[in-house]
Amino acid sequence: MIDHASIGQAARALEQGLLVAFPTETVYGLGADAENPAAVAAIYAAKGRPQDHPVIVHLAPGASLAHWAAEIPAEAQQLADAFWPGPLTMILKRAAGVPAAVSGGQDTIGLRCPAHPLAIALLQAFKQGRGGIAAPSANKFGHVSPTTAAHVHDEFDADGALAMVLDGGASLVGIESTIVDLSRLATHGPVLLRPGHISADAIAAVIDRLPAAPDAAAPRASGTLESHYAPHTPVAMQPTATLKTTLAQLHEAGRKVALVHYSDLPATHAAVRLPAAPGGFAHALYAALRSMDGSGAALILVEAPPQEAAWLGVNDRLRRAAHGSTGIVHGLLNKEAP
Known part of the structure; x- marks a missing residue:
């Protein structure tokens, strides 16, 4: 209305x-x-x-x-x-x-x-x-x-x-x-x-023309900086195959992890499961990041979406959200547990 x-x-x-x-x-x-x-x-x-x-x-x-x-x-x-x-x-x-x-x-x-x-x-x-x-x-x-x-x-x-x-x-x-x-x-x-x-x-x-990838002389545009769309909590993405090991290692190190995922994965400090389809995942993504940002976790770990064309927009946003957190998982695993 x-x-x-x-x-x-x-x-x-x-x-x-x-x-x-x-x-x-x-x-x-x-x-x-x-x-x-x-x-x-x-x-x-x-x-x-x-x-x-x-x-x-x-x-x-x-x-x-x-x-x-x-x-x-x-x-x-x-x-x-x-x-x-x-x-x-x-x-x-x-x-x-x-x-x-x-x-x-x-x-x-x-x-x-x-x-x-x-x-x-x-x-x-x-x-x-x-x-x-x-x-x-x-x-x-x-x-x-x-x-x-x-x-x-x-x-x-x-x-x-x-x-x-x-x-x-x-x-x-x-x-x-x-x-x-x-x-x-x-x-x-x-x-x-x-x-x-x-x-x-x-x-x-x-x-009848496929758009090209951005070039160095392209106009500046909204939301295209390397680091963008980021919560306050550091974000890292990992493929499904390695997530279980990483989650177990972070748990062993005493780190609180917030998980954004779409597959069956072990329980963590906080988690939100999103639809496994690109439209549903995109619709819920930002609300999920905001929710996990308020969970008190040391890290938001995201299950990396597929690399298919339909997921390009989602992967672009997640890559920018995680840009400023390079090495965060390694750092959390190699410091003394709280």
């Missing part, structure tokens, strides 16, 4: 330059008026986000791409027709009148139309559907993205940075949107900057 009074209140808050968190089908976003540099700066301040790290601008269904993008290649319109509203972000050349704040100072811009009904209602109410809402994930920079309103409150209530949090239940997809760069088609073709629910093969089926 859509509470139109709350939607109107949130739209007015955005129009006044305030911050509003809202649900999308991927994760919850921390929204501000994309054409108000001071409001966008408030996003960066609230998150502790580097100023050169761009945000994604969310648009209402049917919004004019020409207002935001200087060039709209045929491939962009084809992908919008195929996947919007939905979890696909396109990187295009930024229109001259759009503030550079949303792009981290680059000449490109990330655009998407979310599929969540509350997000659509908010975008339609905000500036009568003609505005854009800049919205990275509604969490402190680098931390696990929120997939419920409660996660957003956990992140920001102590700061008082948000005017409102719209509650739309748990995010359906659970990981951030696929990002495809279409700003350099003539020289590089389409480039997949961040994998997600919409696969490279699905994109290729629409535009």
Whole structure:
């Protein structure tokens, strides 16, 4: 059910330059008026986000791409027709009148139309559907993205940075949107900057070109730093075949381990079992990491998902979550037990 009074209140808050968190089908976003540099700066301040790290601008269904993008290649319109509203972000050349704040100072811009009904209602109410809402994930920079309103409150209530949090239940997809760069088609073709629910093969089926892997000259994009999506507790991934041995060794060393898994594995200090299918695993992943982060464990050990294409988005998020914890298992096994 859509509470139109709350939607109107949130739209007015955005129009006044305030911050509003809202649900999308991927994760919850921390929204501000994309054409108000001071409001966008408030996003960066609230998150502790580097100023050169761009945000994604969310648009209402049917919004004019020409207002935001200087060039709209045929491939962009084809992908919008195929996947919007939905979890696909396109990187295009930024229109001259759009503030550079949303792009981290680059000449490109990330655009998407979310599929969540509350997000659509908010975008339609905000500036009568003609505005854009800049919205990275509604969490402190680098931390696990929120997939419920409660996660957003956990992140920001102590700061008082948000005017409102719209509650739309748990995010359906659970990981951030696929990002495809279409700003350099003539020289590089389409480039997949961040994998997600919409696969490279699905994109290729629409535009007849398979997106390439990121290159050194690719535009900076949301959620593409090596260390990202990380809980406070160190994260390590191991294949199923070695997990039982590692769990036994850590138990013997007196270490408390929180386990995120999908196979039958021994009991640990804390554990959450996720579906063994990529969609279900992605939907529950961030909530599981947040839950295990609060368990008092010394380590969150994740059963590495399969390396199949359907798991690419999940593996990308887990690799970044574990990036800053290299050697953590070895370190816990080679120190004196507490």
